[in-house]
Amino acid sequence: MQPDHSDAPCTEDDVRELVHRFYARVREDATLGPIFEARVTDWDTHLESLCDFWSALLLGTRRFQGAPIPAHARIPDLSWPLFQRWLALFHDVTATLDRPALQTQADAMAQRIAAKLWQVWQDRNVLPSLPDTLPDGLTAYRDSPVFTPDNLPAALQAAHSTKAGAWGLLTVHTGVLRYTLDDPPHTAVVLSAGQRVVIQPQQRHHVAFELPGSFQITFYREAGAATE
């Protein structure tokens, strides 16, 4: 089924125009250009993926399959001034499109995502990650539904925990999910497609989508534990 675009700030053609104009400017830029040219080998595919990304944000489509968090975490020399340069070019380009609703929304989203990418980039360098492998000797007993922003229960977005002896293995299929421990050390990890985190028995936690996507949890029990 096609998403309902009746409240959309723009069309798919506007998204293409924005992405193509913006990355033409990026590639010409003395500071940003070389970073992209060193990493992007197939610009046609990259631009297609970026159109899908902006279409997901602005039109609610679900074609985007990339993983921006690890893509940027891999770039060694990022800095906040580089993000500011990226944003300045982006704002210049949205201002030339003559689409005020698109400009307002895209500018705000870019600002928010740039701050998030920068925060995660810094976090990755100082924070330990949470375990992504279960201990031996557990038995799987149930899979959760596949959760998306549309069906994510409020209970999972507030502090909650599994019972004694019940473990979970959360796997992100698409999008970006933040998994946070509600008790000390209050660690938060930002997971993208393919990444997992172990949910320990009785450890209070909650989740929030950073970018729309989907995830699922498989539950495991320790030998002799009553989990239902």
Ligand code: HEM
């Ligand atoms: C300092 C600023 C930035 C730099 C230098 C930068 C650089 C890059 C590079 C080199 C790639 C390709 C990575 C690869 O294929 O290995 C990339 C991908 C991407 N970037 Fe950025 N970026 C910046 C900011 C942003 C911001 C603010 C956004 C969003 C608002 C963004 C969205 C994306 C997306 C969606 C991808 C594709 C990820 C994928 O397909 O998995 N970038 N970026």
